[in-house]
Every structure is written in C-alpha cells, then in structure tokens.
Amino acid sequence: MHQIATSYDAMAAVYAERFGDVELQHPLDRAIFSGFAGLLERDGATAKAIAVADLGCGPGHWSAELASYGFDVVGIDGSAGLLAIARSRHPEVTFEQGDLGALALDDRSLDGAVAWFSLIHTEPAALDRLLRELARVLRPGGLLLTGFQVGDGTEPEAFDHRVVRAWRWPVDTLSRRLAAAGLTEVARGVREPEEGERLPGGHLVARRTGG
Template identity: 45%
Template sequence: MAESSSYLTATADAYDAVADLYADLTRDSLDSLPLDRALIDAFAELVRTAGPRPVVEAGCGPGYLTAHLRDLGLDASGVDLSPALLAIARRDYPGLRFELGSMGDLKVADGELGGLLSWYSTIHIPPPELPPYFAEFRRVLAPGGLLLLGFFESEGDPVVEFDHKVTPAYRWPIDELAGLVRKEGFEEVGRMLRAPTENERFYHGRLLMRAS
C-alpha cells in the first residue's frame, strides 16, 4: 500500500526519543494483566492448532510480546518503525528476528502468515488512513489466519484523539473498529473490553478476527 510518510516519521521519532524508558515500562507489563495474557495465549493456541505458519507482531516495539509468542511455541518475528526500539529488541532477544519497516507495507508474501498481532500499534494512525493497514494484514494472512488487535476504547464516544504519553493517538468504539476490519476480509471470532487498572486512564479493547 502507498503510505503518507509524515505521521510515520513523527511516530518513529517520538518513540526513538523515549525508547529506553518505554522499554523499561512495558517489558514486564503482561505479568500484572492476566486478562490480556489469557487472550494472547488463546490467540497463540488457535494459531498453533491451525498449522505451522509463522506469526508477525506488527509494531513490535522492544520485542517483549514477540518473545512471549515465541515462548508459546510460535515462529514469531517483529517489525517496527523505530530503530531505537528495534535495537533494544535485538539486544534483549537475540534469538528472534526483528525488522525495520512499516506494518502497512510488510515484506511478507501473500497468505504466508498464520497469525498477526497488532498490540496498540494502530493507535497512532489517523482514522482515514487506517483501512489500508487492515487490508495489508489480510493480504499477508492465510485464509483462516488470525489477527489480534489491542487498542484504547472510546467508551461510547466517536473516534477521539487523545494525548498519548509518546505521540498523539486515537481511541476507537469497538463496534466501529470491528466493522472496519470486517470490510477488509475478516470475520469476528471474539472481543473483550477491559476496565482500566489503577495506573491506566481508559478502557481497553481487544478484537480477535479471522481472515475469511
């Protein structure tokens, strides 16, 4: 897909500037989030059951979730825009493959993947620009392949921009986001809304989708 470079560059630069702090804050985050961990584990189980296809974490950041997918028995790799975050991922998880690039232009053959994890990696994409990313996710997934999205939910409001700590981001109504994904060739398997923890501001949405 053709991409506008301005918001991609701004996002990469913003994460480069706080890479060490961001990695320290997120590295063990799953340990205190049992609902999130359970859903990611279920995603991995479904991918494993479907057959031995690789999985990509799109927007992998410092790589801790890519490593978690590997520990769950998946052939996992990651891609991210931020060179600084990728340097941390490669340092911390030297046995895994991490590539610099955009999740809107994945260097993956059509239908190659059994699963794709996008964990808060679409939140910085301006809403009009988002559908082609889901089309790209569908392109690289085999029929029946699974997509797991994590995002901030808007709690009944329309799509709303907010002051993310790194760079501006968007909160989505879960129904609207699910509808966008379905339009690009997916069917819904399941969803979850999680209330914010003590240190969080917003509800969190999760969508588990299957490539048709």
C-alpha cells in the same frame, strides 16, 4: 509513520523499562495472548511451523512470548531504538524495521498477526488501507489479534498519548472496519482501567476471510 517512529525512538529506553516485559503486563492481557496462541496451535496443527508477525513489536516482549510457543515469529517496528532493545533482549527472535502500511511480507504468508496497541497511532482516515495490508499478508483463515484503547459512542476519538497522538476506538466501530478489510471478528473483550491507566483496554480477534 516517520513521526511515530522518531517519537518512539526518543522514548525507547523509558518505554522499554515501563512496558517491555511480559511480567509487567496485566494478567488478563497475558491470558489473551495465551488464548490467541491456543487458537493458532489448533488451526495450524498440521503445519511444520506456524508463521506469526508481531506488528509494532516495540521492545519485543510479546514477540518473545509468541516464539516460546514454537512459532516462527518476526517482530516488525518502525522505531530503530526499540528494535535495538528488542534484539538485545531477545536474540532468539528475528526483528525487522518496517512500515505496517507497506509490509515486506508475501501475500498469504502468515498464519497469525498481532497488532497490540500498534494501530492506535494511525489516523482513522488511513486505517482502512492499513487493515487491508494486514489482511493481505494473512492466509485465508489466518488470525489477527489487535489491542486498543476503547472509545465511547460510534466514532474514534483522539487522545493525548504519552508518546505521540493516538485514537481510541469503539469496539463495534473497529470490528466493522476490520470486516470491511476482510477480517471477520471471532472474539472480543474490554478491560476497565485500573490504577495508573486512563482508558479502558480492548481487544479483537478476527479471521481472514475469502480465498
């Protein structure tokens, strides 16, 4: 995790300039977040506050988008450089430095969590433990949204990410890994790459099962 954080620290300003605004995101990605927010609102209709964590929040643009729905949002990232940008741009949102594999959050404390292209740097052998940690902090019935680069075949494949080494995942394979951690798929999608993109983008929505 330290290498990931320091790599993003070195690229924080460039990364934020290129990606750190919801308006810069693909319209389909914005629609995915809108749909995810709608699911959270439906499931948490009787709750006073819907608690959501943006895990690997980067410069905080998606955290702010989630907060605009009235959710109680915390953005968590390992990169101090990205968090400084997030706090400057979105002072209305709480941001904390942390490790996605050891979250400083209580068991079953979240209604929703987002890991939007933030699991891709986790080595495949370590992913199951990380997913169990994400499941731990979700209440039963809570929802996880994850985004990732889509791979071919059945096994994850390493690729040369602009910041630090990453893996792309076949959708079915990642769905099975989620299920093994107690997170059952409820929705998925794949978007083909457009100009300037190298790989297809995918997303999965999964619900925390069990008591």
